Amino acid sequence: MLSPILQAGTIPWSELPPEAKWSIHIDVEGITRTSLYKKMYATHLEEKMNELAKEFAEKTGLAMPDHGLLSMTVFGDLPKTSLEEKGDDNEMMIMEISPELTTSIRGMLEAAMNKDGDDTDIEIVQIRADQADMFSIEGEIILALDEQTNHLCVGHQREHITKQIERFRNDETSTSGRHLLETFKLPKGTLACFVGKDIFQKSGKLSPQEARILQMTKGAALSMGESDDRFFLDLVLVTDSAETALQVQRIMAGIQAMAVLTVQDPAWFQLIQAFDIRSRQENVLVNWKMPVDDIMKSIDALYKP
Numbered sequence: 001m002l003s004p005i006l007q008a009g010t011i012p013w014s015e016l017p018p019e020a021k022w023s024i025h026i027d028v029e030g031i032t033r034t035s036l037y038k039k040m041y042a043t044h045l046e047e048k049m050n051e052l053a054k055e056f057a058e059k060t061g062l063a064m065p066d067h068g069l070l071s072m073t074v075f076g077d078l079p080k081t082s083l084e085e086k087g088d089d090n091e092m093m094i095m096e097i098s099p100e101l102t103t104s105i106r107g108m109l110e111a112a113m114n115k116d117g118d119d120t121d122i123e124i125v126q127i128r129a130d131q132a133d134m135f136s137i138e139g140e141i142i143l144a145l146d147e148q149t150n151h152l153c154v155g156h157q158r159e160h161i162t163k164q165i166e167r168f169r170n171d172e173t174s175t176s177g178r179h180l181l182e183t184f185k186l187p188k189g190t191l192a193c194f195v196g197k198d199i200f201q202k203s204g205k206l207s208p209q210e211a212r213i214l215q216m217t218k219g220a221a222l223s224m225g226e227s228d229d230r231f232f233l234d235l236v237l238v239t240d241s242a243e244t245a246l247q248v249q250r251i252m253a254g255i256q257a258m259a260v261l262t263v264q265d266p267a268w269f270q271l272i273q274a275f276d277i278r279s280r281q282e283n284v285l286v287n288w289k290m291p292v293d294d295i296m297k298s299i300d301a302l303y304k305p
Helices: 028-032 035-060 099-114 158-169 179-183 208-215 242-262 266-273 292-303
Strands: 022-026 069-076 092-097 124-127 133-137 141-146 151-155 190-197 219-227 230-238 276-280 283-291
Touching: 028 035, 028 069, 028 190, 035 292, 092 099, 092 158, 099 124, 099 133, 099 141, 141 158, 151 158, 208 242, 230 292, 242 266, 242 276, 242 283, 266 292, 283 292
Parallel strands: none
Antiparallel strands: 022 069, 022 190, 069 092, 092 151, 124 133, 133 141, 141 151, 190 219, 219 230, 230 283, 276 283
């Protein structure tokens, strides 16, 4: 049975923030509550996380708060080919954080400003602002820490960040954190999502097949999460016609078939074969779901030397 996002048809682009053509949201706090994360943490992540916390404490003199990052949202209004690509001036990252992490970040910023500099230090300058404490990093990035609402905003445009802080303080949550999950009516259990429109103008360092898919795609919505002890991934690609959608579906099915034939590690076989790819009208629908226990068996196999 198809999930709600695949049954919904056209993606509600009008509900994106007015200044955004693409938006990514991750409900970090929700992810830490899933059975998949708990099992992953207990078997593969706990030792590494403890090492990171120790390193953080040694460098900053502060304890790393448990689950300090609650959610993260990033959005922008220019085409983007990869997460590494330099963002546009209107791109912004919003982090919903705990009061403890707010205190830790403030301490880190104050320590960085008071530190005797050398050639390797990052230049951090505090900016006078009414709504929140703002800092300029290397004269290019603006960081705003709002202790009233426990949000951290990072971007290039001071006026845009100021407006965002005002939205939080006025409880206008249309562009913030986890409310995106309700706005886009994504499947039950969704913990991370991407929605974008008209952003795939460049192919970047992609294979010819991948580049062709992007060139024929007008927009996309991707959701990931956990529901009923199953982890799921739902993807909708929007094209200009049913014929184009069928072409994209066939290309993606070919990529999947080639991956199944060439995969060397048996642990990957079940994961790749679980993708269901189909087309409906102008949309390409991709659904992947698997019981958490089966995913852990594959992950455990991949971790084995």
